[in-house]
Amino acid sequence: MRIELTRFRVREGARAKVDEWMAFLNANQDAVRETLEPEEMYVETIFHEVVDGVDYLYWYSVQGENGQSVDHSEHWLDKHHVVFWQECIDETFPGEDLTTRVHMSPRRVEAAMRPRGD
Incomplete structure (x- = not known):
């Protein structure tokens, strides 16, 4: 299991497009959930900071x-995600991975997140 927190800089002037994309994701949770299983994505949360x-x-x-x-x-949603990324994320500032110092979760939660058969 990988736990990550990565910071990405938004391109100057792209804030409205970011807000539009976040609203789209929130309004299309069923489609979002369809993309999570193939990615083995158990939790994905996006935060914003200025x-x-x-x-x-x-x-x-x-x-x-x-x-x-x-x-x-x-x-289809992932294809839109790639377009969003190209339009809104500033690739001249590489993503910065924050360092995990401690991870805490009940074993039953971790067991529930493992693919079947593990």
Whole structure:
């Protein structure tokens, strides 16, 4: 199981597009959930922060080891995700992975997240 928190800088002027995408994701939770299983994505949460007038998005995820990458997905929502990423995430500032220091969850929750047969 991988636990990640990564910060990405939003392109200047893309805030409205980010807000539109987040509203779209919230309004289309059934489609979002369809994409999670192939990715072995157990938890995915997106946070927003503004620092010195610059927008950042933080992706928190708990994911299995063998999940499909969004780049290889044929799901319509993932294709829109890739377009969003290209339009809104500032690739001149590489994503910054925060370091996990402690992870705490009940064993029953971790067991429920493992793929069947593990």
